[in-house]
Amino acid sequence: MSEDVQVQPQSEDRKWSAGSVRLASLTVTASEISARLGIVADKQFEQGSLVSPRHPAGARRKNSLWLRRSGLPNDSDLADHVQTLVDMLNGCREELADLSADCEMELFLGFGSENGQGGCALPADLLADAAALGLDIVLDLYPPGPPED
Template sequence: MPDELTTPRPMPDGKWSAGSLRITSRTISAAEISEALGIDPHDKFEQGGLAIPGNPERSGLGSDRWPEEHAAALIRLLEGRHEALGRLAVDCEVELLLGFGSENGQGGCVLPADLREVGLLGIDVVLDLYRPTLDDVSSTAE
């Protein structure tokens, strides 16, 4: 197999990405979701509680890794949990979140065919693209 397919390629300077798994429900508590999956979340919020927005690196990978790498790490986290996810899906929304940002406002990612496991898990993929901040734009114009 060619090295470029097995060796992670570096994320270009000025670009970042993140990945996380979001499970929400109006009827099942965060503790019940954690117990069903056997996974302790990095963050959990109960309905009516204070939720702090942000994009922590929940996939366990750094922001210098490509979105498809975050997706693959999260899929590995869910291995052997297909039945539990199926039961939760009746009362929960399950989403694989991928975020991508770039100082110059341009970029993207490829979700390769070998990530078909997302479809087999019945998980929606949400791709959030982040615009550069005014500071980013002014620094690239100089």
């Protein structure tokens, strides 16, 4: 090999992932969702509340929104986020079934890789467990760069 050619070591591809449960409704309040599930939301917004409290004349929310994060760090595997959320909701099957008539319910998953390429595996049995809870799965892919909180 010529001395003027340098081989750069492969940089480690750092991936990140995040997961949360989102329930949105035009008729059920976020507070009522918390009460019915017996789980406190990490964030919740009521229908008609300001999208940005800093802009009092700005847009208002069309529906109530209830959010609960997995609580795992962003360097955890995406499947671990899903498993944590499924485990959290597993005791709420009846309540979720009742809420499904009035709520859009989803696992909202984010995934990114610093070099722009990467992947993850979600085992079939884990996907079946999420589906049994009535949760749609939304996978949001991000371009290279660290996640923004």
